[in-house]
Amino acid sequence: MSCPALIDFEASCLPEYGQSYPIEVAVARIDGSNRAWLIRPAEAWRYWDWSDEAEKLHGxxxxxxxxxxxxxxxxxxxxxxxxxxxxxxxxxxxDQYWLEVLCQATGTRLPFPVHYLGEYLKEGGYTRPQVVAALEEAKRRLPKEHLAREDAKRLAMVVRLLVDGEVG
Known part of the structure; x- marks a missing residue:
């Protein structure tokens, strides 16, 4: 079982602090496979906002x-x-917003929709204590945060732990 896939973006700044653009994206499947990409800014983004605070978070x-x-x-x-x-x-x-910004810059249509993880968890019948336990275990195993690859891998691990019944 390799699906679903979990996606995470890092951005130049948070939207509430300016006009942000995606700078890194990662996708991880629940089988452990994952990919990450640094995104060269599109010409349209050259004068958009950059946050030193965000840079300190994601490096x-x-x-x-x-x-x-x-x-x-x-x-x-x-x-x-x-x-x-x-x-x-x-x-x-x-994450859906930054995928849309990426598509707008390239003049392409959305290649896939990004669904909210909470919907998947609710449809799966997972309880709040199960989700919290899975998240805590995933954070223990993958403690780095604010790196798209690590965040996507951690989310995929949460889902995998729940699917496999390894928590709660």
Missing amino acids: ITQQMLDDEGLPPEQVLAEMAEFVAGCPVYADADL
Whole structure:
């Protein structure tokens, strides 16, 4: 079982602090496979906002994006290929927003919808104590935060722990 897939973005700043754009995205399946991409800023984003506070959280600099980031079109194509056949979930609606910003910059349609993880958990009949226990165990195993790859892997682990009945 490799589905569902969990997605997480890091951004130049939080939307309430300015016009933000996606700088990193990661997707993890519950079988443990995962991918992460640094996103080279699209020309349309060159004058959008950057937050030093956000940079301190995720550790990604503008120079890293220029040097190591991939073109938004390539990120979208590779991400769509990686999640093919899997429903995609996130723990925040901001992830859908940043996917939309990425698509707008490339002039492409949304390659897949991003569903709210809470819906999946509710449909699965998982109780709050089960979810909390799974989240605590996943945080114990993967403690790094504010890195898209680690956050996506942690969310996928939460789902896997619940599916496998390893908690609560």
